[in-house]
Amino acid sequence: xxxEQFVAQSSGKWRSMRSGHSLAFQQFEEVLSEVTIKExxxxxxxxxxxxxSSVANKKxxxxxxxxxxxxxCAESDWEPDDPSEVSSGSCIIVPLVKNISSxxxxxxxxxxxxxxxxxxxxxxxxxxxxxxxxxxxxxxEERIWFVSENVRCRSSVLRTSAGSGVLQTSxxxxxxxxxx
Amino acid sequence: xxxEQFVAQSSGKWRSMRSGHSLAFQQFEEVLSEVTIKExxxxxxxxxxxxxSSVANKKxxxxxxxxxxxxxCAESDWEPDDPSEVSSGSCIIVPLVKNISSxxxxxxxxxxxxxxxxxxxxxxxxxxxxxxxxxxxxxxEERIWFVSENVRCRSSVLRTSAGSGVLQTSxxxxxxxxxx
Numbered sequence: 244x245x246x247e248q249f250v251a252q253s254s255g256k257w258r259s260m261r262s263g264h265s266l267a268f269q270q271f272e273e274v275l276s277e278v279t280i281k282e283x284x285x286x287x288x289x290x291x292x293x294x295x296s297s298v299a300n301k302k303x304x305x306x307x308x309x310x311x312x313x314x315x316c317a318e319s320d321w322e323p324d325d326p327s328e329v330s331s332g333s334c335i336i337v338p339l340v341k342n343i344s345s346x347x348x349x350x351x352x353x354x355x356x357x358x359x360x361x362x363x364x365x366x367x368x369x370x371x372x373x374x375x376x377x378x379x380x381x382x383x384e385e386r387i388w389f390v391s392e393n394v395r396c397r398s399s400v401l402r403t404s405a406g407s408g409v410l411q412t413s414x415x416x417x418x419x420x421x422x423x
Numbered sequence: 424x425x426x427e428q429f430v431a432q433s434s435g436k437w438r439s440m441r442s443g444h445s446l447a448f449q450q451f452e453e454v455l456s457e458v459t460i461k462e463x464x465x466x467x468x469x470x471x472x473x474x475x476s477s478v479a480n481k482k483x484x485x486x487x488x489x490x491x492x493x494x495x496c497a498e499s500d501w502e503p504d505d506p507s508e509v510s511s512g513s514c515i516i517v518p519l520v521k522n523i524s525s526x527x528x529x530x531x532x533x534x535x536x537x538x539x540x541x542x543x544x545x546x547x548x549x550x551x552x553x554x555x556x557x558x559x560x561x562x563x564e565e566r567i568w569f570v571s572e573n574v575r576c577r578s579s580v581l582r583t584s585a586g587s588g589v590l591q592t593s594x595x596x597x598x599x600x601x602x603x
Contacts, residue, residue: 260449262442264596269440273451369547390564390580394589398578400570409574414594416444
């Protein structure tokens with residue numbers, strides 16, 4: 244698997260079921276959401292803006308490949324006071340290829356914390372895409388793998404950046420919406 | 424990672440948070456359980472009994488390594504009529520080593536279906552343990568990986584054996600109980 248194949252295979256509209264586990268409190272979160280992934284041009288103004296920001300500093304911008312945009316619209320049960328709370332957002336992601344199986348991703352919005360972030364990615368020999376991001380307060384490891392053309396799984400583990408304490412995990416099952 | 428290291432690292436009492444996703448119905452399941460994993464002797468009567476059963480037929484029994492017993496006690500919300508339903512059980516698992524990173528597992532109780540089953544296992548280059556089992560009605564793929572010494576994650580994907588349809592997925596976050 245290469246990053247180009249991975250982005251091409253991920254493109255489309257996905258219906259996502261996501262479970263979050265808060266390990267210290269033994270609490271479950273359940274989120275249904277729609278996720279849209281779409282390749283965008285290297286010349287898109289949002290890509291250029293992201294590459295001019297400090298997070299892209301000192302990176303080899305010649306290595307850019309297949310930037311994409313991710314949008315999500317979620318309905319969460321995390322806040323019991325407002326079960327119908329809907330959260331939505333979008334993110335620009337720009338891969339920088341190092342070699343065939345690894346590189347960096349510049350993200351306009353982080354996974355664990357909302358600022359722009361830079362991640363390291365790699366593919367393992369079974370095709371699993373692994374993404375590690377160091378935030379100010381935490382380290383996130385995400386894994387994404389395809390179980391069929393139209394179903395993919397996504398797990399995440401969030402640790403404290405100070406130690407090895409695991410704070411939260413999550414798992415999403417994503418089914419491509421046909422004709423969407 | 425070898426199967427011997429994996430079983431040694433898995434031994435102990437784990438507090439498990441498990442989420443199930445029924446993809447067709449978009450239903451979530453949440454299960455809290457306690458899982459105990461314990462190495463047992465090759466000469467244990469339950470091991471000998473399992474190796475005499477038809478599921479172990481035609482297998483190279485010289486390749487047996489580190490048999491273990493898994494016990495679980497779960498409290499599930501799957502049955503909305505009886506939210507306090509508790510399910511428990513145990514299983515004998517006997518690894519048969521093929522080479523350093525792959526082999527078979529003979530299980531006295533299957534994951535997806537209750538009869539004895541034989542699985543193929545392999546370790547990917549990032550240490551993830553992957554287990555594939557063909558049942559009569561379904562194919563299960565399980566993945567287990569350690570995120571720290573005392574935290575492991577476990578995912579499963581259940582497909583129809585007839586085609587590639589994905590029926591269910593699940594994800595468990597397991598934390599070792601210290602002093603247990």
